[in-house]
Amino acid sequence: MRLFRLTIATIFQRKAWAICALAVIALPFALPLISSATEKPILVQPARILAAWDTLWICALIWGLFTAAREGESNAKSGIGEYFLTTGVSATRQLFEIWLAVFCYVAPLTLITALICQFAAAPQDPVEHAMWWVLNAQYAALFLLVLAPLLALATALASRFGGITGFAVTLGLTLYGLYGVGYLDNMLKLEENPILHGLWLFSPQYRFADLTQRLYFKSGALPSAAFWTMTLYFGGIFAVYTGLSRLCFRTKLSA
Amino acid sequence: MSKQAPSIQLDSGLEIGYGSPLARFGQAVTLAGGTHFLLARNGRGKTTLLRTLARTLKPVAGSFRVHGFTQYLPEDLRFDPEITPAMIFRTLLPKARLREALDLAGRIELDVKKTYGRLSTGNRRKTNLIAAEFSVKPNTGNILLLDEPFSGLDAFARQTFEEIWQQSATNVLRLVSCHPDYDAMAMPSALMIEGHQARHLGSDGQTWSHLKNLLN
Numbered sequence: 075m076r077l078f079r080l081t082i083a084t085i086f087q088r089k090a091w092a093i094c095a096l097a098v099i100a101l102p103f104a105l106p107l108i109s110s111a112t113e114k115p116i117l118v119q120p121a122r123i124l125a126a127w128d129t130l131w132i133c134a135l136i137w138g139l140f141t142a143a144r145e146g147e148s149n150a151k152s153g154i155g156e157y158f159l160t161t162g163v164s165a166t167r168q169l170f171e172i173w174l175a176v177f178c179y180v181a182p183l184t185l186i187t188a189l190i191c192q193f194a195a196a197p198q199d200p201v202e203h204a205m206w207w208v209l210n211a212q213y214a215a216l217f218l219l220v221l222a223p224l225l226a227l228a229t230a231l232a233s234r235f236g237g238i239t240g241f242a243v244t245l246g247l248t249l250y251g252l253y254g255v256g257y258l259d260n261m262l263k264l265e266e267n268p269i270l271h272g273l274w275l276f277s278p279q280y281r282f283a284d285l286t287q288r289l290y291f292k293s294g295a296l297p298s299a300a301f302w303t304m305t306l307y308f309g310g311i312f313a314v315y316t317g318l319s320r321l322c323f324r325t326k327l328s329a
Numbered sequence: 330m331s332k333q334a335p336s337i338q339l340d341s342g343l344e345i346g347y348g349s350p351l352a353r354f355g356q357a358v359t360l361a362g363g364t365h366f367l368l369a370r371n372g373r374g375k376t377t378l379l380r381t382l383a384r385t386l387k388p389v390a391g392s393f394r395v396h397g398f399t400q401y402l403p404e405d406l407r408f409d410p411e412i413t414p415a416m417i418f419r420t421l422l423p424k425a426r427l428r429e430a431l432d433l434a435g436r437i438e439l440d441v442k443k444t445y446g447r448l449s450t451g452n453r454r455k456t457n458l459i460a461a462e463f464s465v466k467p468n469t470g471n472i473l474l475l476d477e478p479f480s481g482l483d484a485f486a487r488q489t490f491e492e493i494w495q496q497s498a499t500n501v502l503r504l505v506s507c508h509p510d511y512d513a514m515a516m517p518s519a520l521m522i523e524g525h526q527a528r529h530l531g532s533d534g535q536t537w538s539h540l541k542n543l544l545n
Contacts, residue, residue: 079420084409087416153406160383160401160474161464326385 077158077168081145081175090141091179094133098183102126102190120290122195127213127286130187134180134221135248139228142176143240146229146323155233155325169323173226180221188214197292208295209288216283216301219308223315224248230319251280278311335362335397335470335502337382343391345374345381345527350389352378352522358529360518362470363498364491367506369522370544375506376404378520378527379474382504397470397502402461404476407453410446414439414456422463430463433493437486450481458490471501479507512538 085091106112106121149155149172158168188210196206224244232240255277262271282304285296296304339358344350351374369375380386382393383401408417418430418441434441439455440448448456458478465471479487494503504520514537519530523543530540 076421080408080412080417083416083420084412087409087411087413148409152408153403154408156380156383156385156403157401157406159385160399162398 075171077149077154077163078171078175080154081172082178084145085141085175085179090137094137094179094183095186097129097133098126098186099190101129102187102194119195119197123191123289124286126187126190126195127284127289130183130217131284133183134217135245138176138180138221138225139244139248140237140241141179142173142225142228143232143237143244145172145176146232146240147237149229150233150324150326153326159325165323165325166320168325169226169230169319172229173222176225176229177222180225181218184214184217191289195289199292202292202294205295209285212296212301213285213289216285216304216308219305219312220248220251220280220283223312223319226319227315227322230321230323233324234322247278248280251278252284253281255279256281279307283308333396333470335472335500336360336394337396337472337502337504338394340392343393344389345377345386346389347377347386348389350525352525352527354391354527356528358520360502360504360520360529362500362502363518364494364503364505365518365520366509366516367504367520367522368509368516368540368544369506373522373524374527375522376476378522379476379504379506382472383474395472397472398466399472399474400461400464401474402457402476402478404480406457408445408456410444412445413442414445414448414452414459415441417445417456417460418463421460426463430459433459433463433489437489451483451486454478454481455486462490462493465497465501467500469500473501473503475503475505477506477508479505509537509541512536512541516540 102122102125105125106118109117109121111117111121149168155168159165163171192207192210197203224247227247228240228244230240231243255274258270258274258277261267262274288294288296295301337358337360339354341354341357343354345352352369367375367378377386379401381388382395383399384395385401414434415431418427418434422430431441434455437455439452439459443452445453445456458475461473461475465473478490482490494501509516516535516537517531517533519535519540521528521530521540521543530543
């Protein structure tokens, strides 16, 4: 795991992770203080939920994907990928070690967010409170399941096409899955279009993994069957992206 | 893991290149543990041969065999500019050898607390070389393919590395591409690429002054 340790140390040394950690810890408490929640204390809890999960999404999508792309590009361009390849660390293993290093920074941020939500934004009602941790855990699990293959894809695309491509494509794909697919859905309800319908069918429906509104409106935990269906769906996307990532990943620039 | 002597066997007819052949071995060559120099003019295939032996590039034709734990150190290998040599050594080297590596860094005046991006070319080279040298596995044969390790390196550091190479000649085979800068440099074993032909020249008293006129 030498490449993993090197990547962990490199990301640590760049210190941008500290800004993300600070944002994820402080903003859920700071942002409600500058919102209308100061006038209506009842709004503090939902404001904190929004601040916590939205900060996590922003940090993960901007910093996480950028870091993954940068590491992938740097591994291929700097000769490090080629060096490790000659020592017997295969391309698959290199992709895994780089991905794991980035994931090791993103996963604790997710855990912190879920904990903040659990202990600093939990509802008072005992019934709602009982379901709260389940919903938080479901949200954290789906979030990580969505983000994990995107990190691998960013690394792989960047290693082949450059850091900007790796970052922009995965960021665009995530934003499309979170927001664009919803618009497409609405368009299709207004007017039938077989091409757009085909596109919609093969689009990643990341909006289903965003449970912020469910927390906000205290709608309770996802039913078990729905959660496992989503897990299976995002697991399928995970498998497809992992395969694509491996196909795209390069340990060195082409000769 | 059993102790195994490192070796490289290049079969007669081996051709290296990117699609079209750059150089061809007319005779089979066998290299054992120790230091072997790889000499050729610019663009004649030194890096191509090293990459071929490291198996990151396929030979155009022919075959070869490499026995031992291989490390290829590209000439342009560079670590992240924000990381320090101390962190590189801590992450890449076995714990048992870290102290030794830091001691060597101190001896050759490599500031391990300075970020890699702020090191001079020579000091970056020292960092890369230390990382590779101390990653050598003690209980098996090792092959180090070093691409221009001396460029930018000061004479003292170069001499220090050459002494280390002599001490570990039995279980490490080093193939070193370089452009020597003094005539008396001893080169008892050298792989030469002249024109499109590659061959091995070896004799105890052989120096750069004997070999340089052969390069065309």
